[in-house]
Amino acid sequence: MRELARMNTLETGNDPAALGDRTAPLQKRSSNDDATDRQLQLLIGLVVVLAIGVAALDVLHAVTTRTAIPNPPALILIYAFSVISYRFKIEIRIRSSHNGSTWGDVPIMVGLVLVPMPWVVLCVIAGMATVRIINRADPLKSIFAIAKEVLVISATGATFLVLGTRPGVDHPNASVLAVTVAYLVLWLVDDLVFHPVIAVASRSTIGKVFRNDLGGRVFVRLATLATVIYIIEVLVSGTSLFLLAFVPVLVGCAHLWRLRRLRTHQERDSWRQLADTTDELSSVDLNQVLHIAAAQGTKLFSAGEVEIDLTASGVDRVVRAGLDGVSYDGPGPRKFDGESSITTELETRDRSYHAGVLVLDFDGKIKLTEFEQYKLKTFASALCTAIRNAAAYAELRRISEQNAYDAAHDPLTGLANRRELYERADEYFAGRTEDGVVALLLIDLNHFKEVNDTLGHAAGDAVLREVARRLDDAAAPGDLVARLGGDEFAVLLVNLLTPALATHRAEQMLSALETTLEVEGMQITVEAAGGIALAPGSGGINELMRRADVAMYQAKRAGQQTATYAHAQDTADVERLMLGGELQRAVAKHEFVVDFQPIVDLGSGEVIAAEALARWQHPEYGYLTPMQFLETVERSGQLPAFADAVLDQALAASGGWREAGFDLPVAVNVSPRSLLDPRFPATVLTRLARHDVAPERLVLELAETLTISQLDTVGRALDELREAGVRLALDDFGTGVSPLSVLSHIPVNQLKIDRVFVTSVETSSEAAAVIRSTVDLARSLHLTVIAEGVESEPQRLALWELGCVAGQGHLFARPMASARMLATLQRGSGGRPGALAAAMHDAGAVVRMPRRRRSSGGGRSAG
Ligand code: C2E
Ligand code: CA
Numbered sequence: 118m119r120e121l122a123r124m125n126t127l128e129t130g131n132d133p134a135a136l137g138d139r140t141a142p143l144q145k146r147s148s149n150d151d152a153t154d155r156q157l158q159l160l161i162g163l164v165v166v167l168a169i170g171v172a173a174l175d176v177l178h179a180v181t182t183r184t185a186i187p188n189p190p191a192l193i194l195i196y197a198f199s200v201i202s203y204r205f206k207i208e209i210r211i212r213s214s215h216n217g218s219t220w221g222d223v224p225i226m227v228g229l230v231l232v233p234m235p236w237v238v239l240c241v242i243a244g245m246a247t248v249r250i251i252n253r254a255d256p257l258k259s260i261f262a263i264a265k266e267v268l269v270i271s272a273t274g275a276t277f278l279v280l281g282t283r284p285g286v287d288h289p290n291a292s293v294l295a296v297t298v299a300y301l302v303l304w305l306v307d308d309l310v311f312h313p314v315i316a317v318a319s320r321s322t323i324g325k326v327f328r329n330d331l332g333g334r335v336f337v338r339l340a341t342l343a344t345v346i347y348i349i350e351v352l353v354s355g356t357s358l359f360l361l362a363f364v365p366v367l368v369g370c371a372h373l374w375r376l377r378r379l380r381t382h383q384e385r386d387s388w389r390q391l392a393d394t395t396d397e398l399s400s401v402d403l404n405q406v407l408h409i410a411a412a413q414g415t416k417l418f419s420a421g422e423v424e425i426d427l428t429a430s431g432v433d434r435v436v437r438a439g440l441d442g443v444s445y446d447g448p449g450p451r452k453f454d455g456e457s458s459i460t461t462e463l464e465t466r467d468r469s470y471h472a473g474v475l476v477l478d479f480d481g482k483i484k485l486t487e488f489e490q491y492k493l494k495t496f497a498s499a500l501c502t503a504i505r506n507a508a509a510y511a512e513l514r515r516i517s518e519q520n521a522y523d524a525a526h527d528p529l530t531g532l533a534n535r536r537e538l539y540e541r542a543d544e545y546f547a548g549r550t551e552d553g554v555v556a557l558l559l560i561d562l563n564h565f566k567e568v569n570d571t572l573g574h575a576a577g578d579a580v581l582r583e584v585a586r587r588l589d590d591a592a593a594p595g596d597l598v599a600r601l602g603g604d605e606f607a608v609l610l611v612n613l614l615t616p617a618l619a620t621h622r623a624e625q626m627l628s629a630l631e632t633t634l635e636v637e638g639m640q641i642t643v644e645a646a647g648g649i650a651l652a653p654g655s656g657g658i659n660e661l662m663r664r665a666d667v668a669m670y671q672a673k674r675a676g677q678q679t680a681t682y683a684h685a686q687d688t689a690d691v692e693r694l695m696l697g698g699e700l701q702r703a704v705a706k707h708e709f710v711v712d713f714q715p716i717v718d719l720g721s722g723e724v725i726a727a728e729a730l731a732r733w734q735h736p737e738y739g740y741l742t743p744m745q746f747l748e749t750v751e752r753s754g755q756l757p758a759f760a761d762a763v764l765d766q767a768l769a770a771s772g773g774w775r776e777a778g779f780d781l782p783v784a785v786n787v788s789p790r791s792l793l794d795p796r797f798p799a800t801v802l803t804r805l806a807r808h809d810v811a812p813e814r815l816v817l818e819l820a821e822t823l824t825i826s827q828l829d830t831v832g833r834a835l836d837e838l839r840e841a842g843v844r845l846a847l848d849d850f851g852t853g854v855s856p857l858s859v860l861s862h863i864p865v866n867q868l869k870i871d872r873v874f875v876t877s878v879e880t881s882s883e884a885a886a887v888i889r890s891t892v893d894l895a896r897s898l899h900l901t902v903i904a905e906g907v908e909s910e911p912q913r914l915a916l917w918e919l920g921c922v923a924g925q926g927h928l929f930a931r932p933m934a935s936a937r938m939l940a941t942l943q944r945g946s947g948g949r950p951g952a953l954a955a956a957m958h959d960a961g962a963v964v965r966m967p968r969r970r971r972s973s974g975g976g977r978s979a980g
């Protein structure tokens with residue numbers, strides 16, 4: 118029945134719904150549809166029953182009035198004219214897929230003047246039926262159309278009768294008035310029968326249907342009336358039938374005019390629809406784009422179904438929509454590919470982007486007009502652009518989400534990173550969250566380095582991931598678990614009902630780490646120490662971190678699982694005293710001084726560089742070594758000031774020696790924590806400029822204890838320094854996590870072999886092997902190797918034989934103040950200024966020796 122409704126709206130002569138939204142009323146199938154169908158059936162049934170009744174009356178009338186059979190030529194003429202006009206009408210409709218105008222009224226009117234009504238009914242119905250059979254029209258629809266015509270003809274014929282017009286071929290006597298009135302009746306009945314049916318079928322109101330293209334319809338009716346009057350007047354007056362020859366010309370002209378008007382209407386309408394649809398397509402959401410396009414595509418092209426088959430960049434997605442909206446959205450293949458469908462490539466006008474194909478499927482084989490083809494191309498390219506834009510937008514959004522995620526997360530464990538923790542804590546301190554009482558739990562794994570050293574860093578990573586997982590599981594909702602780097606984790610505990618709960622929660626979290634974990638088939642026990650601090654009233658996240666850090670060290674030192682920060686303990690602790698005011702004073706009063714230990718060419722004994730080693734001249738405790746204070750400095754806020762003080766003195770010393778004729782590079786030790794400070798590279802470069810020391814004369818020594826997770830951050834800082842010309846050395850080489858992974862991240866120039874290997878170089882073949890392989894590695898990477906802690910001549914010789922050409926240690930000199938270093942250089946050894954030991958009796962060394970003097974630290978430098 119729905120089909121019937123659609124065909125009615127499409128095919129009937131004065132179809133109002135065809136202009137515009139013709140499929141819209143049929144879009145969604147619901148209980149409404151069934152109600153509509155029933156209404157429609159009822160209406161059509163009524164028309165048909167009425168028509169049968171009227172037809173019976175017609176026949177009865179004919180029999181009672183003994184209507185004679187009119188002469189055949191008139192009947193044939195009426196029949197022929199009917200065929201032509203109906204046929205003509207259908208031709209128009211198919212070409213423009215639009216409503217045409219019917220001239221079927223003409224044979225009816227003329228027929229009624231010429232022959233008795235039943236014969237007119239017969240001829241017109243025969244004409245209609247002929248055309249419909251030729252066109253294989255829908256039978257149901259045809260019955261309705263014929264029934265309607267029966268009613269129309271009968272009503273018009275009755276009017277003629279009432280007005281006293283008697284049909285007659287020989288003496289037609291219809292007055293203009295009678296013809297006009299009869300035609301108005303025809304018009305009225307036609308519209309009365311027709312409009313309600315169309316209104317129901319198109320779910321519109323009768324008023325709306327009536328108003329649709331009213332002007333056009335009135336024009337056709339009036340033109341028909343004029344034609345009819347003209348023909349009848351010619352017939353009635355009996356003047357030359359030759360005058361009838363003008364009729365086809367007149368009708369043709371009027372018809373063409375109307376056709377043009379309709380086409381213009383239709384195109385304008387079509388463009389508006391297309392423009393509206395392309396507007397709707399300017400969405401950034403791909404789903405929306407596809408669904409709108411598929412649904413609107415059916416309307417725009419009056420297709421049964423539309424498929425969009427996306428194939429761009431490996432996508433396999435088909436979106437199908439019919440009159441009822443989107444019916445499928447998922448992977449291909451597509452359903453339509455046959456004769457009744459039209460396939461268009463979805464590509465931009467310049468063909469630079471190809472999204473897939475658009476398929477329109479119709480009820481039967483169809484050929485698009487040129488205009489429709491153009492419309493389809495425009496639609497396809499607009500759709501393609503929309504798809505490309507939506508895809509680009511989606512990609513942008515994905516990238517920015519990824520970036521935001523990366524910026525806030527630790528890549529190894531997926532936990533929040535330090536930055537994210539700070540941000541969240543900042544929000545808390547700014548009062549922007551409702552986190553209740555907040556505490557920070559700082560967790561440091563014990564002996565994690567051993568896991569790394571013995572099982573390798575892949576196993577170490579696995580342990581860290583498992584620890585992260587357990588902490589995350591143990592955390593309460595709302596808590597933020599973060600990895601700060603290395604084996605350091607932090608948990609921001611929120612919504613604590615009482616401060617005392619912090620300890621309880623912290624213990625819970627740490628106990629989650631107690632069960633052994635399996636890594637590479639081995640059972641590993643993870644021990645950890647946790648420091649708890651409640652959010653302080655002032656000082657923000659830095660103070661909170663510091664307090665948790667203090668507590669964590671308390672726990673570590675006491676061998677406890679957790680400790681909670683207590684202000685009293687903090688200030689009572691001697692080390693912490695230093696943290697408070699002591700370090701600041703030490704920096705301010707220049708209590709940090711720097712000693713220098715010469716680095717020597719093992720063969721010649723000449724000094725080729727010097728390493729700066731920090732000391733604290735404490736007014737109370739005396740001369741403190743880095744071992745005693747370094748950790749405290751690193752954990753305080755004073756590290757940048759301390760590092761700057763050391764760098765300042767080291768560069769000052771280097772400048773002084775250069776002026777005295779010993780141009781030696783100076784090596785300065787750098788804490789990993791300094792490298793995590795983004796301002797560090799700039800500070801170094803500023804200092805170099807201030808002391809007018811070439812960047813190539815500065816070597817930064819990095820402890821190899823950097824964790825892999827820190828390497829990325831550190832790597833960026835170091836790249837910047839390296840590019841400026843600063844040299845880099847890897848300190849304590851051989852003791853760290855994974856020398857090769859460090860080397861692959863950090864572009865170093867030197868390796869400093871750790872003292873433990875040097876000490877046992879003569880006694881342990883393993884130590885010798887480590888040194889030899891380090892030397893080999895260095896050679897292939899074009900790095901310099903320096904041995905640390907050379908204390909005896911046999912060690913020097915052994916190192917030399919293993920291929921190590923530079924070293925430092927008590928054998929040559931202990932660390933000393935800058936002035937003494939200069940004096941030592943000037944005094945020299947064996948009459949050789951700049952040398953600290955006699956040359957080894959080695960041919961190679963002798964050859965290398967002569968070039969030197971007080972120029973650039975010898976023929977070869979450690980830099
Ligand atoms: P390091 O970089 O390995 O420095 C070498 C250490 O070995 C120095 O200890 C030095 O005095 C000592 N040493 C030199 N030759 C010999 C020897 O023949 N035998 C023995 N037994 N020891 C020798 P120091 O000065 O106590 O420094 C300890 C560590 O403190 C340094 O180890 C370095 O890592 C760190 N450090 C020193 N100064 C600074 C600094 O300014 N900043 C930073 N961040 N760390 C520093
Ligand atoms: Ca060092």
Ligand code: CA
Pocket residue numbers: 848849869871872905
């Ligand atoms: Ca070292």
